[in-house]
Amino acid sequence: MYGYIGSMRTRPGKRAEVIALLSGSLEDLPAAGCLSYVVSECADDEDRIWVTEVWESAEHHSASLQLPATRAAITAVMPLLTGEFTRQETRVTGGVGLPVNR
Amino acid sequence: MYGYIGSMRTRPGKRAEVIALLSGSLEDLPAAGCLSYVVSECADDEDRIWVTEVWESAEHHSASLQLPATRAAITAVMPLLTGEFTRQETRVTGGVGLPVNR
Numbered sequence: 001m002y003g004y005i006g007s008m009r010t011r012p013g014k015r016a017e018v019i020a021l022l023s024g025s026l027e028d029l030p031a032a033g034c035l036s037y038v039v040s041e042c043a044d045d046e047d048r049i050w051v052t053e054v055w056e057s058a059e060h061h062s063a064s065l066q067l068p069a070t071r072a073a074i075t076a077v078m079p080l081l082t083g084e085f086t087r088q089e090t091r092v093t094g095g096v097g098l099p100v101n102r
Numbered sequence: 103m104y105g106y107i108g109s110m111r112t113r114p115g116k117r118a119e120v121i122a123l124l125s126g127s128l129e130d131l132p133a134a135g136c137l138s139y140v141v142s143e144c145a146d147d148e149d150r151i152w153v154t155e156v157w158e159s160a161e162h163h164s165a166s167l168q169l170p171a172t173r174a175a176i177t178a179v180m181p182l183l184t185g186e187f188t189r190q191e192t193r194v195t196g197g198v199g200l201p202v203n204r
Contacts, residue, residue, distance in 0.1 A: 039195050
């Protein structure tokens with residue numbers, strides 16, 4: 001399984017709007033191989049959002065970026081961000097709340 | 103919901119052993135309020151492990167550290183780590199693969 005841990009900074013006061021846009025675009029992800037997609041407010045930075053994701057493979061993740069709802073969300077969100085991102089890729093070995101043996 | 107995104111560095115060559123110890127200690131977590139607990143190998147650091155967690159509340163997370171299996175895993179794992187940790191707390195707003203409206 002492929003894992004992605006990322007953060008983004010929003011322009012001041014725009015975090016709730018960005019979270020709403022991201023959260024409204026997730027309906028098609030499970031069918032595209034998404035096993036987990038967690039959206040969070042950073043506890044100690046009022047303009048930062050964290051997203052942690054688990055996918056069946058890196059290829060599933062890459063392909064998902066072309067889904068219409070995902071493309072629309074990216075287009076809507078980008079002007080609300082500062083351009084400061086962090087990203088960490090992982091190989092997920094297992095845990096709680098995931099399908100096992102995939 | 104409370105979120106935790108952490109990483110730890112293992113002593114050289116000890117990552118698989120640490121992952122096995124962590125992964126073997128998770129059985130009691132769902133009943134303790136754990137909604138997601140994802141264990142991963144860092145893709146670009148062969149001695150780093152990432153753990154991302156979602157709990158019903160910060161209090162559930164804190165209380166879980168006293169579970170017998172969790173205490174035993176921490177005791178077993180600590181000598182295999184370098185002491186280099188990262189930690190990020192979040193407020194989880196939702197996503198895919200989580201119970202909603204909690």
